[in-house]
Amino acid sequence: MRVIILSRYPRFDRLDWKRHTAARLLADGHELLLLYSRSSIRDHIEFLAHERALRDRLRSQMRLAGGSTSGARSIRVTLASWARQRAVELAFHSRLDEDGARRAISRWRPDAAVLLGADLVPGPLLTMFPRGVVNAHFGLLPKYRGMNVAEWSVYNDDPVGVSVHFVDPGVDTGSVIRRDLIPVNRGDTLLTIRERQRQVSAAILPEIVSQLGGRQLEATPQRLEAGRQYYRMHPRMLRYVEYKLASHLYALTDVVPDPTPSAPHGELG
C-alpha cells in the first residue's frame, strides 16, 4: 500500500515511537511518503517558544512529583533525517489546507494515511485516501476526546488507554477500530504513562494499516454524547494529577487492565 505519514515540525520531530512506527510500516512493505506541516521558519520559532515553556513546566512538575524525566528521552535523529537515509519521500508544507499539500497528496496517489502527531486534517483532504486515515489517540474513546486525555483520565479516576480510529472531519470523532488499556503502576508519572502510550501506538498502528489493505476493517461509530471533548489542562490541575500519581491516589494504580481491552464496543470507565 502507498501510505502517507502526516506529522509536523520536521526540525524537532525526534520521538522514538514515530520512527518505530515508520520503520515497521516500511518493513511491512508499504511505500511511504512523509508529509510535514508547520515546516516554515516561523512555525519553528513558535514551536521553540512553546516547547521551552512546556519543558520547563514538565520539569517543575517532575520535581514536585519527585519523579524522573527518563520517560521523555528520545533519540537525537529526526524522523525526517531518518526517512532521508532510507530514501523515503518527504514533502514540507506550512499548513495541510494549502494548495501545495493537496497537490503533493494528489500526485503521490496514496491508499491510506497515518497521523503521527499531525495537525487536524481538513475534510476535503480526507477523501483523497481511499483506504482511510487512521490515528492513534492517547485516550479511551468515546469518553475522552481532545487534548491531555491521559491527564484528564487520571484526574477523573478513569482508565488510561490508546484508541485507534478512522479520522473524520471532527476532533477524535471517527469510528473506533481498536482500544488498548495502559496499566498505571506505582512510580509512574505523566511522562512514563505517555511513553507507554507511544510504545503501544507504535506496535498497533502498523498492524492496523496492514489490515486496511485487505478486508474492510470493523470499526464502531462513536456516540458523541457518550463522551466529551477535553482541552489542554490548566497547569495547577496538571500538578495535581502528578501529585495524585506520586501519592498513589489514582484509583486505578496497579490495577490489572481488562484482559480484552481492544474490543471496540461498549464503554470503559
Next chain:
Amino acid sequence: MTTRPGPVLGGAVVGARDAGRRLARRNVVNRSARKSGDLESAISWLCRTHDVTGRQGSSKGFSLTAGWLPAYPETTGYLIETFLKCGQYAAVSSLRGRAIELGEWEMRVQRRDGGVIEGTVGDLVDRPVVFNSGMVLHGYLDLHQAGVPGFYDAASLTARWLAAGIRPDGTWPPDVEYHAMPHTYNSRVAWALLRWSRVANDTTAADGARRQLGWVLSRQHANGWFTSCTFKPGQDPSTHAIAYTLRGLLEAYLLTQDDAYIGAVITTSERLMKEFEIRGALLACYDSEWRATTTYTCLTGLAQLARIWLQISRITDDPRFLSAGLKLTDQVAFYQERLAWTAVHGALPGSFPVWGRYAPFQYPNWATKFLADLLLYRAEITSDWP
C-alpha cells in the same frame, strides 16, 4: 478629583504599554499570559473608589481622560457584597464597615418609590431603572443577611417597586429600562427578587422573577446565543452582558433548583469555553453565529465569565470548566494594573487594549469588583489543593 501624575500622562503610559503588548502578539490578548492576581491590591483600589467620594458611595471608576468619576449607585450596590465577603475572608473588619457605609449612602440616594436612578449622582437624571435597582437590592439583602440591622425596609421598598413593574410577559415597561429596551441581563434582577422572596416570603416577587427568567430563556438560541443581550439596540452581545445574564440564571438555579436555568447556562458556557480553548482568547462581542465582531477584549466580562465557569465546575463536577476558568482567571489577572500609580494600581481596566470600546480609557469600579470576586472565589475553591 484627579490624582497626580495626572490622567493625561498616565493615559499616555498605559496607552503606549498596551500598544506594545498588542504589537507583540498577533491575537488580542496574551494567550500564555499567566499571573496569579492580587486580591489585596484590588480591594485597596476599591477602597480608594470609596475614599475619593468623601465616602459618599463608590466612584464609578478612574478615567485616564477625566480622573475620578462621580459615585455610581448601581455598582456601589453590588460592591457591598465584595466588601462583606472579602472582609470576612481576610478578617478585616473595616471592610464590613465600608459595606455598611455604602448601604447607608444607597438609602440616602434611594428614590421615594424605591427605584434607583440611572447613571451616576453627577448625571442629575432622576429616572429609576430596573437593572440598577436590582443591583442595589442585592446590596441591601447582603447587608440584611449579614446581620446588619436597618436595611430591610429599604430592600422592601425597592423589591416592591421592581415586582410591581413586571408585565405578564416577564419584562418591564420601556420607561424604566436602560435605552427603553428589555435586557436578558435583568436575570440578575430576577435573582435579587428571588432572594428577596426568600427573606420576606413574598410570592408576588417570586412569581415576577420566574416570569422574567422565563422570558430570558425564551431569548436564548439553540447555539446558546441570546437575543436582547445588549445595553443598547443594534449592538452585538458583549461578554459582559452575556456574563450578567448567565450569572442571574445560575444563581436562580441555585435558589430554585430549576434545571432549565442551569441548562441554559451550560449551553452558552460550553460554546464560549470551546471558543476560548480553541482560539486561546475571547473577544468583546459576538454575533448570532458566535463570530467575534470586535478586535478588543472586554476584561470585565472575562472576569465575570471565569467566575461563572469555576462555579459551574462545582455544580456539575465537569473539570473542563475548572481548567478553563483557571486559565481565564490567569489571563484576566495578567491585565490587573501594576503601575506604581495609586489612581490605578490594583485596578482592572474595562478593556484590553485600554482604548477598547467597552469603558475606553477607564478603570470602572465594577471591573475590579468582578476581579476581586473572582480571585476570592478561586482562593476558596483551591484552598485545600496540594
